[in-house]
């Protein structure tokens with residue numbers, strides 16, 4: 497039966513870590529009949545991250561952008577084994593991954609080891625905190641479903657606590673000050689979504705917060721969204737101003753306390769000023785850091801000693817200095833930005849390469865058998881027939897082997913900036929095309945809808961958008 501996983505002794509065991517953009521894109525295109533495939537990930541679903549900021553305010557319900565791993569694996573030709581676990585250590589010399597079930601409910605066995613012949617590391621990255629004191633204890637991040645749920649709850653917590661009987665004006669102001677640290681796309685999209693929530697729903701449902709509700713975005717550099725063109729950065733800053741979101745550029749957060757952040761503001765004349773900014777909600781979106789399991793693997797491989805931001809890979813995504821280990825997505829450093837676009841193209845590339853590797857091996861085995869047969873065949877005519885078969889196989893071998901190195905094709909950058917406006921730097925045919933505004937927002941909506949994992953996700957997202965427009969977002973605190 498399909499649910500029985502029996503590793504085939506003649507097939508290589510391919511272990512895939514993670515169920516994010518890179519690993520799932522690999523799984524989608526991989527011919528699983530060629531390998532004993534094992535997937536290890538603490539998350540038994542794929543998450544469509546581009547719409548995660550919309551889950552923080554209830555514009556979209558989180559389950560609408562989740563796709564169960566089981567539904568992905570069910571459609572594969574051969575059984576793929578899935579273990580819900582974290583890879584805690586990769587022993588690259590022993591070719592073993594140590595895994596640990598970290599979920600709330602565990603069986604008697606909750607940690608074990610999984611041997612591999614081939615390994616794909618697609619564990620993504622964790623949130624960068626740069627070791628800044630108080631960040632982990634006091635902020636919300638925005639990477640996983642749980643983060644979005646926590647933010648959604650905190651927003652309503654702040655709103656309701658601000659209205660508590662006898663709350664002082666200063667405390668009301670603090671509770672209603674929503675601070676976002678990091679002016680990359682995560683911070684910008686979240687700030688835009690939050691201001692939308694306030695404008696479209698909160699101020700109607702809880703009018704008494706109107707005066708004090710305020711969103712501030714703090715960015716250490718002199719501009720936000722550095723990956724976009726100057727024109728779109730200016731457009732974003734102008735739109736935020738109209739939306740009454742304050743952008744504080746050149747302001748670096750140095751310490752986070754329970755109710756305030758301590759920041760250093762670099763003025764135009766180069767002098768620096770320290771200030772303390774009170775907050776009710778703090779969302780920390782300062783980019784990626786390397787996960788411990790990846791750091792540990794890097795430490796085992798001498799060729800990785802100069803790599804800082806993740807596993808250095810070659811043009812075939814092979815981890816430098818390691819045999820039979822590949823890396824995709826945010827944990828791999830291949831000179832591309834850590835985006836879903838890159839991760840999914842890398843995953844699809846590996847699937848093509850593994851499919852072709854398997855075909856090559858099958859052809860080579862067939863070739864060896866035919867050569868042997870030909871050398872033992874005494875009949876001249878029969879030998880000619882076998883030679884013809886060998887030539888045909890050699891031809892298909894050359895075709896199969898024709899897989900070039902990974903080449904990233906950039907489709908463009910898109911970001912939602914609030915009040916039904918988006919910015920887009922899109923590569924169109926051979927030219928580049930930059931746009932911002934409501935039409936771009938419609939483009940953003942249709943592009944992300946199109947990219948959703950399944951038709952089920954697509955329908956759910958459309959329903960959520962419609963529901964939010966017709967009835968407003970749900971302001972109950974779960």
Ligand code: FAD
Nearest residue numbers: 514515516517518545546583619620825826834835836837
């Ligand atoms: P992920 O998708 O993060 O997946 C990592 C997987 O590994 C997860 O399943 C995780 O559970 C699993 N894992 C973690 N630790 C372990 C472990 N120890 N062992 C085994 N498994 C483990 N990019 C875009 O191109 N466009 C966008 O619009 C966009 N929007 C974004 C919005 C937000 C809010 C965020 C946070 C990111 C966004 N990105 C976007 C970036 C994009 O999501 C990432 O670049 C992408 O997810 C990277 O894919 P990945 O497979 O490397 O990692």
Ligand code: NAD
Nearest residue numbers: 678679680681682715716717748749782783833834910911
């Ligand atoms: P990022 O790395 O793009 O931006 C983080 C920002 O935080 C930087 O601008 C940095 O200067 C700032 N920062 C760092 N430390 C700070 C401090 N102490 N005080 C103030 N500011 C500080 O991070 P991100 O936005 O989380 O994005 C991560 C990756 O995911 C990027 O590659 C991004 O392109 C991708 N992503 C893409 C989209 C999209 O395409 N719409 C959306 C989200 C994320």
